[in-house]
Amino acid sequence: MGSAKTTYLYRGHIVSPVSKEGADCQSLQYDFIDLRDGLLAVEEGRIVAVQDASSLEGQILLGKVGSSAVLVDCSERLIMPGLVDMHLHLPQVTQTAKSGQHLLSWLNQYIFPAEARFAEDDHARKIARWFFKELAANGTTLAVVFTTIHETACRIAFEEAEAAGARVIMGKVMMDFHSPEALTEKTEESLAQSLALAQRWHGAADGLLQYAFTPRFGVTSTKELLRGCGELWNSLPGTYLHTHLSEAREEISTVSSMFPESRSYLDMYSRFGLTGKRSVFAHSIHLDDQDFAHVKESGSALAHCPSSNFFLKSGVFHYKRARECGCLFGLGSDVAAGPHMSLFEVMKDANFIQPDYWIEPRELFYRATLGGARALYMGEQVGSLEVGKEADFIVVDPRAKSGIVDNIMSHPTDEILSCLVFLGDDRLIDQTYVRGRLLFEKSK
Ligand SMILES: [Zn+2]
Incomplete structure (x- = not known):
């Protein structure tokens, strides 16, 4: 038995393009995942689970917090691919x-x-x-x-x-x-x-x-x-x-x-x-x-x-x-x-x-x-939040920008994305991770 790995659980609104079911990595097709109360689980820089927090699997992950898992609260924010x-x-x-x-x-x-x-x-x-x-x-x-x-x-x-x-x-x-x-x-x-x-x-x-x-x-x-x-x-x-x-x-x-x-x-x-x-x-x-x-x-x-x-x-x-x-x-x-x-x-x-x-x-x-x-022929490694990929992701706070309504996180996801596109800039970035390592965190 090796030593137990620490699992980092990032809990927030997860939005990510994902490969379309059955399509290969270089295919141009994509779907979107949209989990309002999602858990992104990362071990040793790699994504090991992307789950709804209320699902059975999500509850099992949350049950490990305090022993083999650490919870990072990203509530009222988006978790997106870098x-x-x-x-x-x-x-x-x-x-x-x-x-x-x-x-x-x-x-x-x-x-x-x-x-x-x-x-x-x-x-x-x-x-x-x-x-x-x-x-x-x-x-x-x-x-x-x-x-x-x-x-x-x-x-x-x-x-x-x-x-x-x-x-x-x-x-x-x-x-x-x-x-x-x-x-x-x-x-x-x-x-x-x-x-x-x-x-x-x-x-x-x-x-x-x-x-x-x-x-x-x-x-x-x-x-x-x-x-x-x-x-x-x-x-x-x-x-x-x-x-x-x-x-x-x-x-x-x-x-x-x-x-x-x-x-x-x-x-x-x-x-x-x-x-x-x-x-x-x-x-x-x-x-x-x-x-x-x-x-x-x-x-x-x-x-x-x-x-x-x-x-x-x-x-x-x-x-x-x-x-x-x-x-x-x-x-x-x-x-x-x-x-x-x-x-x-x-x-x-x-x-x-x-x-x-x-x-x-x-x-x-x-x-x-x-x-x-x-x-860049790196679609199997990074670019989306999918199990097996390296954990390159960002935590985004849409409310950090003037012009975006306070309760934006309760709006439909397409409205949130539209706000990010038309009003977004670097002020929205709360945290940036590459291969699970925190490279940037906005000072509060
Ligand atoms: Zn140039």
Whole structure:
């Protein structure tokens, strides 16, 4: 007999998308569970039960409180899966809300100088530490993250992520062309450093940390860099490829003049072996039907970043078409082009940016949780509150925000979700857990 495990019982209103009965994990279908007085039971970082407190099983669990179980009272609050941010930039947290430019001039004026500062190790550590605190405070339990070109700053970011207990897919940015001098790499060095970082960090912290090869975008890449990146990514199974695609018109026309042999921006990435499972393309606004078909067939994923698209006036993602063609996609804050890290705000913007297409709150919650996890091929591990999954979850207090009625928790669940989408932000986050570990708790 081993020593008895402690069971942590979180009691509150449990709302979560769940895999549809009989459907496999990569299926795009989902149901919702809705337990007004629910119990989420967690042992050693894993979910072992999700029950109605009044059920026989729930009563048995509650009977263990005081001996092998600890009760955590989350009454009058929601217990939900942690939020999945499919695209944001660690070094840019200092540059939010710098407005007035389209993509390429915004990068030159604000972003590239801020990223160049990551050559200073102390600065890199200070900002990385702040970034992971912010992630947890916003209820984000899985994030796909750009760092900068600096090998040391990327290592520091991984060290800080590990210390914070964060779950991230992250990588060193690769730029060897059309970039300011301080951010221009030698192609071979960029590839060698990326490989070394992937070998060191992919799968570290017992799998919480994963590596993404991260060429910035077509504009700042030579053919040699993209080809070498494709070879590295394909040689290390399980690693990710993370880049930008078809965000701004000016960017797209630059890429098409740089790579005239390609039919489209996505086709260019595909020619270098950069599409497929575990590739993540941020924005993907100006795609045509052939591109969508390629995304679907290759198993690539799109990160829709509506707040950023609003901010830089980049255009409107084809949400309806992406959904109808069965593409894998989720939501990204794209800090700092997206001014806020809260996925609640991103959900709202995803709805607002569509001129004539309504997206239901449940659908938006799915995209910000299980849908994002599935797009990252992590749908069997995280993204929803289901037995056997790792315990990545948040405790949400809708009453913490002005404009939401006091008795909101007694309203129908769809009304609660709608309030979270249209009025929510980081103030609603009470607690954030990754693999059962408390990463953030709001001070009372
Ligand atoms: Zn971005």
